[in-house]
Amino acid sequence: MTTASIPWMQSDVARRPLVERLHDWVTTVDHKRLGILYVVYALVLLVVAGIEAAIMRIQLMAPHNDFVSPQVFNRMFTMHGTTMIFFVAMPLVFGFANYLVPLMIGARDMAFPRLNAFSFWLTAFGGVLLHFSFLGGSGLYGAGTAPDVGWFAYAPLTAKTFSPGHSTDYWTLALLVSGFGSIGTAINILTTILCLRCPGMTLGRMPLFAWLSLTMAGLVILAVSPLSAAQMMLLVDRYLGGHFFDTQAGGSAVIWMHFFWVFGHPEVYVLVIPAFAVVSEIIPVFSRKPIFGYPVMVAATVCIGFISMSVWAHHMFTVGMSPAANGFFVLSTMAIAVPTGIKIFNWLATMWGGTIQFRTPMLFCTGFLFQFLIGGLTGVMLACAPFDWQLGGSYFLVAHFHYVIVGAILFALFGGFYYWFPKVSGRMCSETLGKLHFWLFLIGFHLTFDCMHVPGILGMPRRIYTYEPGRGWDAWNLWVTIGVVFQGLGTLVFVGNLVWSYFEGDRAGSDPWDAWTLEWSTESPPPVYNFAALPVVRSRRPLWDLKHPEDPDWKYEQ
Amino acid sequence: MAALAALLSPTAPSGASATQPLSPTSIFAPVSTPADSIFELSLFVLAVTAAIFVTVFGLLLYAVVRFRRKTNDDGTEPPQVYGSYEVELAWTIIPVLIVVALFLATARMIASTQHPAKPRNALDVVVIGHQYWWEYRYPAFDVVTANELHVPVSDAADPAPTFLTLLSADTDHSFWVPRLAGKTDLIPNHPNSMWIDPHETGLYLGQCAQYCGTQHAKMLLRVYVDSREDFDRWIEAQRRPAQADGAVARGRDVFETTACVNCHAVAGTAAGGRFGPDLTHFMSRDTIAAGAAANTPENLRLWIRNPDTLKPGSLMPAMNLSDADVNAVADYLESLR
Numbered sequence: 001m002t003t004a005s006i007p008w009m010q011s012d013v014a015r016r017p018l019v020e021r022l023h024d025w026v027t028t029v030d031h032k033r034l035g036i037l038y039v040v041y042a043l044v045l046l047v048v049a050g051i052e053a054a055i056m057r058i059q060l061m062a063p064h065n066d067f068v069s070p071q072v073f074n075r076m077f078t079m080h081g082t083t084m085i086f087f088v089a090m091p092l093v094f095g096f097a098n099y100l101v102p103l104m105i106g107a108r109d110m111a112f113p114r115l116n117a118f119s120f121w122l123t124a125f126g127g128v129l130l131h132f133s134f135l136g137g138s139g140l141y142g143a144g145t146a147p148d149v150g151w152f153a154y155a156p157l158t159a160k161t162f163s164p165g166h167s168t169d170y171w172t173l174a175l176l177v178s179g180f181g182s183i184g185t186a187i188n189i190l191t192t193i194l195c196l197r198c199p200g201m202t203l204g205r206m207p208l209f210a211w212l213s214l215t216m217a218g219l220v221i222l223a224v225s226p227l228s229a230a231q232m233m234l235l236v237d238r239y240l241g242g243h244f245f246d247t248q249a250g251g252s253a254v255i256w257m258h259f260f261w262v263f264g265h266p267e268v269y270v271l272v273i274p275a276f277a278v279v280s281e282i283i284p285v286f287s288r289k290p291i292f293g294y295p296v297m298v299a300a301t302v303c304i305g306f307i308s309m310s311v312w313a314h315h316m317f318t319v320g321m322s323p324a325a326n327g328f329f330v331l332s333t334m335a336i337a338v339p340t341g342i343k344i345f346n347w348l349a350t351m352w353g354g355t356i357q358f359r360t361p362m363l364f365c366t367g368f369l370f371q372f373l374i375g376g377l378t379g380v381m382l383a384c385a386p387f388d389w390q391l392g393g394s395y396f397l398v399a400h401f402h403y404v405i406v407g408a409i410l411f412a413l414f415g416g417f418y419y420w421f422p423k424v425s426g427r428m429c430s431e432t433l434g435k436l437h438f439w440l441f442l443i444g445f446h447l448t449f450d451c452m453h454v455p456g457i458l459g460m461p462r463r464i465y466t467y468e469p470g471r472g473w474d475a476w477n478l479w480v481t482i483g484v485v486f487q488g489l490g491t492l493v494f495v496g497n498l499v500w501s502y503f504e505g506d507r508a509g510s511d512p513w514d515a516w517t518l519e520w521s522t523e524s525p526p527p528v529y530n531f532a533a534l535p536v537v538r539s540r541r542p543l544w545d546l547k548h549p550e551d552p553d554w555k556y557e558q
Numbered sequence: 559m560a561a562l563a564a565l566l567s568p569t570a571p572s573g574a575s576a577t578q579p580l581s582p583t584s585i586f587a588p589v590s591t592p593a594d595s596i597f598e599l600s601l602f603v604l605a606v607t608a609a610i611f612v613t614v615f616g617l618l619l620y621a622v623v624r625f626r627r628k629t630n631d632d633g634t635e636p637p638q639v640y641g642s643y644e645v646e647l648a649w650t651i652i653p654v655l656i657v658v659a660l661f662l663a664t665a666r667m668i669a670s671t672q673h674p675a676k677p678r679n680a681l682d683v684v685v686i687g688h689q690y691w692w693e694y695r696y697p698a699f700d701v702v703t704a705n706e707l708h709v710p711v712s713d714a715a716d717p718a719p720t721f722l723t724l725l726s727a728d729t730d731h732s733f734w735v736p737r738l739a740g741k742t743d744l745i746p747n748h749p750n751s752m753w754i755d756p757h758e759t760g761l762y763l764g765q766c767a768q769y770c771g772t773q774h775a776k777m778l779l780r781v782y783v784d785s786r787e788d789f790d791r792w793i794e795a796q797r798r799p800a801q802a803d804g805a806v807a808r809g810r811d812v813f814e815t816t817a818c819v820n821c822h823a824v825a826g827t828a829a830g831g832r833f834g835p836d837l838t839h840f841m842s843r844d845t846i847a848a849g850a851a852a853n854t855p856e857n858l859r860l861w862i863r864n865p866d867t868l869k870p871g872s873l874m875p876a877m878n879l880s881d882a883d884v885n886a887v888a889d890y891l892e893s894l895r
Contacts, residue, residue, distance in 0.1 A: 069870055069871075070772050070773060070775065070870050070871045071772050071870075071871060074769075074772060074774075148772075150769050154729075154730050154768075154769070156728070156729055156730075156746060157729045157730070157769070157770070157771060162689075162728065162729055162771065247746035247747050248746075250747065251747075252747065252748070253730055253745050253746055253747070253748065254745060254748055287625070287636075288635050288636050289636060289637075289638060289639060290638055290639070290640055292639065292640070292641050292642075293640075293641035293642070293646050294640070294641065295641075296641065296643075296646045318732060318740070318741050318742055318743045318767075318768075319743045319745060319748070319750075320724075320742060320743065320745075320748065320750035320751075322673075323668045323669055323672045323673065326668050326672070327664075327665050327668060330661060330664050330665065330668075331661050334657045334660055334661055335657060337653060337657060338650065338653045338654055338657060341649065341653045342646065342649060342650055342653075344614065345614075345649045346641075346646075348614075348617055348618060348621060349639075349641075349645070351621045351622070351625060352621055352625065353625060353636055353637065353639065354625050354636050355625065355626075355627040355628075355631055355636050356621075356622070356625050356626045356627060357626075357627045358626060358627075366618075366622060369618055370615070370618065373611065373614055373615065373618070374611065377607040377610060377611055378607075380603070380607055380660070381600075381603050381604070381607055384599060384600075384603050384660065384663075384664040385664060385668055386595065386596045386599050386600075386664065386667050386668060386671065386740060387596065387599065387600050387603060388740075389596060389739075389740020389741055389742070390585045390593075390596050390600070390736060390740045390741070391585065392741070393732060393734075393741060393767045393768060394767070457584065457585055457586065458580065458581035458583055458584045458585075459581060459582075459583025459584060459585065459734075459736040459763075459764065460583075461734065461765060461766070461767040462769075463769040463774060463775075464765075464774060464775035465775045466775050466776075467775070468778070470582070471581050471582060471583055471763075472580055472581030472582075472584070473581070548635075551638075553638075556638075556640055557640070
C-alpha cells in the first residue's frame with residue numbers, strides 16, 4: 001500500500017478535493033477515524049452544553065433575575081444535562097476507546113467495523129434530533145420545543161397531561177436512537193478486546209486502559225438496555241394509551257425512577273471508569289514507574305462495575321422506601337468507596353518514589369486526583385441516607401456530581417487529549433497553551449463548584465430558575481457564575497490549542513513521551529492498518545522490554 | 559477557616575441576635591428532632607471524611623512536591639516497583655472498617671428517625687402538593703388551608719409532634735423545610751409520611767425540592783410554629799365561617815359568576831372548587847401565590863389581573879376582568895378573615 005492511498009496522512013502527495021475527503025470521512029469504517037469523529041462531535045456539543053450552562057448561571061447570578069423565563073431556564077437545564085451525559089461524555093469515552101483499544105491490544109481494527117460506523121451515526125443522529133427541538137414551536141429565542149422535563153424526566157411530568165406537544169418526544173427518541181448506538185459500540189469494544197488481541201497479549205497483560213474499557217463496555221450493555229426499555233414504555237404511554245408511568249390512570253411514578261436509576265447510576269461509572277483508564281496510562285509514564293498493583297487495580301475496577309449495579313436506589317432515599325431498603329442502599333453505596341479508595345492509593349503509590357514530570361497531561365491527572373478525592377468523599381456523605389434527606393436535590397448535590405463529572409472525568413479526559421494528541425495528529429500540543437488551559441480551568445472549576453456546596457447547605461434546591469433574597473445564597477451564586485467565565489476561557493484556550501497545534505505544532509515522532517504501550521510503537525498518526533506486522537508481546541509494558549532488554553518486565557510478572 | 563466556622567455554627571457569629579441563623583434555611587440550625595439527628599450524624603460524617611481528606615490530600619501533596627523531577631535529573635529511570643500485597647491489604651481493610659463504622663451510625667439514625675410509632679397526641683396534617691402550591695388539611699378539625707402551615711410548638715416534657723401525610727395531586731413534589739426535617743417526596747399514588755416536633759416558635763421557610771414543572775421555583779413553604787395558645791386560637795379562627803359583609807356583595811357576585819369558583823373554594827358559599835387554594839380565610843395569610851409575594855392590596859390586584867406577571871407559568875389564568883371587577887374581587891377576598 002502506498003501513501004497515496006492514505007491521503008489523510010501527512011504526505012507530499014497533493015491533497016484531494018474537499019468533497020472527496022469529506023466523503024471519505026462520512027463513509028469511513030476505520031476505528032481511528034470514527035474515534036476522531038466521536039471526539040470532534042463531543043467537543044462541538046461540549047461548547048453547546050457549556051453555553052446552556054452559562055445561560056443558567058447568568059440567570060442565577062442574582063436573586064429575582066429575569067434574564068430568561070422559567071420555561072427557558074427549565075429547557076436549558078434539561079438540555080444541558082441530557083447533552084452533557086449522552087452527547088458529550090459518552091461520545092468522548094467511546095471516542096477514546098474506539099481510537100485506542102485496537103492500537104493498545106495490537107489489533108488492526110475493531111471486531112465489527114461497519115457496526116462501529118453505524119453506531120457512531122446513530123449517536124450523532126440522536127444529538128442532532130435533540131437539538132433540532134430548539135427550532136420548533138416558539139423558535140430559538142423561546143427555546144423552541146426543547147424538552148423541559150429534566151434529564152431524568154421523572155414521571156408523571158412526562159405524561160401527555162403535563163407535557164403536551166412534542167418536547168418530551170424529542171428527548172425520548174433522541175436517547176432511544178443514541179442508546180442503540182451505545183449498545184452497538186459496547187458490544188464492539190467487548191468483542192474486540194476478547195477476540196482480537198495480538199499474540200502474547202493475555203488478559204493479564206492488557207494495558208489497564210483495555211481492562212477498564214472492557215468493564216465500561218459491559219456496564220453500557222447492562223445499563224443502557226433498561227433505559228431503552230423505559231424509553232419505549234414511555235412512548236407506549238404517550239402514544240398507545242399505556243399506563244406504565246401515567247399516574248392519572250393508575251400508573252407508577254416510582255417504577256420510572258427505578259428504571260431510570262438502574263441505568264443512571266451505572267452510567268456514572270460508564271463515564272468515570274474510562275477516566276480511570278486514562279489516568280492509569282498517564283500517571284505511570286510521567287512518574288516513570290509501572291502502575292502499582294496491576295492485578296489489584298483490575299480487580300478493583302471489575303468490583304466497582306459489579307457494585308455499581310446495586311446502588312441505584314440511593315437516588316431515591318427521599319421517595320419513602322422502607323428503613324431496611326434504605327439501609328441496604330446505604331451499605332452498597334458506601335461499599336463502592338473501598339475499591340475506589342484502593343485505586344486512588346495505587347495511583348498515589350505509582351507516583352511515590354518516581355520522578356514526576358509535570359507536563360500538561362500529568363497536570364490534569366494530578367487535578368483529577370485531588371478533585372476526585374473530594375467528589376468521592378462528598379459522595380460518601382450523601383450515601384448516608386439521612387444526610388441525603390437534607391442535601392439530596394440541593395446545590396450540595398449539584399456540586400458533588402460536578403466534582404466527579406467535571407473535576408474528575410473531564411480533567412482526566414483533558415489529560416488524555418494532551419497525551420494522545422501527538423499520536424492522533426503527528427504533532428505536539430503547545431505546552432504553554434496547555435498549561436494556561438489547565439490553570440484557567442482549575443481556577444474556574446474551583447470557583448464554580450467549591451462555592452456551589454454552600455448554598456446547598458443553606459437550603460437552596462436545584463432546578464429553580466430564581467430565588468428569594470435574604471437566604472444567604474446571593475454572594476455564593478455570584479461567585480459560582482464568575483467561575484464559569486474562567487472555565488469558558490479555559491475551554492477556548494483548549495480548542496485554540498488543538499487547532500493551532502494541528503497545523504503548527506512540533507512534529508511528534510512515534511513515541512514522544514517515552515511510553516510503554518503498543519500504540520506508541522507505530523507511526524504518528526498510525527497508518528490505516530495500525531501495525532505493518534502484528535506485534536508480539538511478553539509483558540504489560542512491551543516498549544519497556546524493547547528499550548530495556550537488560551531488565552525486561554516479563555522477568556517480574558507472575 | 560473563619561467562614562467555615564461561621565457556616566458550621568448553628569447561629570451567626572456575635573453581632574447578630576443569638577437566635578438568628580446565618581440563613582433561614584440552613585441545615586446547620588436545626589430546631590426539630592429529625593433535623594437535630596441529621597445534624598449530629600452530619601457532624602460525625604463530616605469529621606470522618608475530613609480526616610480522610612486531610613490524610614490523603616497530605617500524602618498527595620507530599621508526593622507531588624517530593625517526587626517531582628529535579629532540574630538536574632540525569633534521565634535514569636527510578637526503581638521499578640510493581641506492587642505489594644501487604645500494602646494493598648492494609649488500604650483495603652482500613653477503608654472497610656471506616657465504611658462499617660459509618661454504616662452503623664447511619665443505620666442507627668435511620669432506625670430511630672424514620673417511621674417511629676405515632677404518639678396518640680400527635681397532630682395529623684395531610685399535605686397535598688399541587689403545581690405550584692401546597693394544600694394543608696387538618697382532618698381532626700375539618701380545616702383546609704393553603705401554603706402556610708401552622709403547627710404547635712413541642713417540648714421534651716410535653717411533646718406535641720406533627721405527623722404529615724404527604725400526597726400529590728399531579729406531579730412529584732418534595733416537602734423540605736431544612737430547619738425542621740430532611741425532605742420527603744410527594745408522589746402520586748404513593749402516600750408518604752414524615753414527622754416534625756419543632757421546639758422553638760417562629761416562621762420556618764423551605765420550598766419544593768423536586769422539580770415539578772414550570773414554576774417549581776416559586777412553590778415556597780412557610781411553616782408557622784405557634785405557641786400552644788396561638789395555635790388553638792388560629793385553629794378556632796379557621797373553623798369559623800369566613801366573614802363577608804354586605805359591602806362586598808358585588809365582588810362576591812363576580813367571584814361566584816366567573817370561572818374563579820371552578821378552582822377555588824370559600825367555605826359556606828357556592829364556591830367549591832378544589833383545583834386551586836382554598837380561600838376561606840384568605841386574609842389570615844401573609845403571602846399570596848404560594849409565598850411568591852406579600853399579601854398586600856397592590857400584589858393581590860396585580861395577581862388577579864394577570865397572574866403571569868407575578869408568577870409566570872402559574873396555572874391560574876388571567877380572567878380579563880375589568881378594573882372595576884378586579885377591585886371588587888380583591889375587596890371581597892380582603893373581607894375573608
